[in-house]
Amino acid sequence: MAYVVTQLCVDVKHKDCLDECPVDAIYEGERTVYINPDECVDCGTCEAVCPAGAIFYEDDLPEEFENYADIAREFFAMTGASGGGAFAGPQHTDELRVAQLPPQL
Numbered sequence: 046m047a048y049v050v051t052q053l054c055v056d057v058k059h060k061d062c063l064d065e066c067p068v069d070a071i072y073e074g075e076r077t078v079y080i081n082p083d084e085c086v087d088c089g090t091c092e093a094v095c096p097a098g099a100i101f102y103e104d105d106l107p108e109e110f111e112n113y114a115d116i117a118r119e120f121f122a123m124t125g126a127s128g129g130g131a132f133a134g135p136q137h138t139d140e141l142r143v144a145q146l147p148p149q150l
């Protein structure tokens with residue numbers, strides 16, 4: 046289990062969470078950020094600081110965003126990004142389902 050960034054972040058990307066995560070488990074994509082489920086320690090800090098209310102614990106995902114846990118896993122399988130978001134840097138890509146979304150703003 047891990048916390049999950051949902052569609053409410055797409056094209057918004059405030060990125061407040063990046064500075065607050067104690068284990069640097071949040072990575073920047075092109076249109077959104079992604080939490081690495083293998084690195085997240087479930088502290089809940091990012092959920093509390095997100096101005097868009099875009100982050101949920103996996104078990105508490107609203108029905109319309111349930112696929113975002115899989116989207117996060119696929120993003121990390123696709124990019125191989127690991128070792129911390131600051132270390133990995135911006136990925137300049139998105140998981141396919143995010144990339145194909147119409148503009149969200």
Ligand code: SF4
Nearest residue numbers: 066085086088089091
């Ligand atoms: S729940 Fe905590 S450890 Fe997991 S991504 Fe959010 S701030 Fe980082």
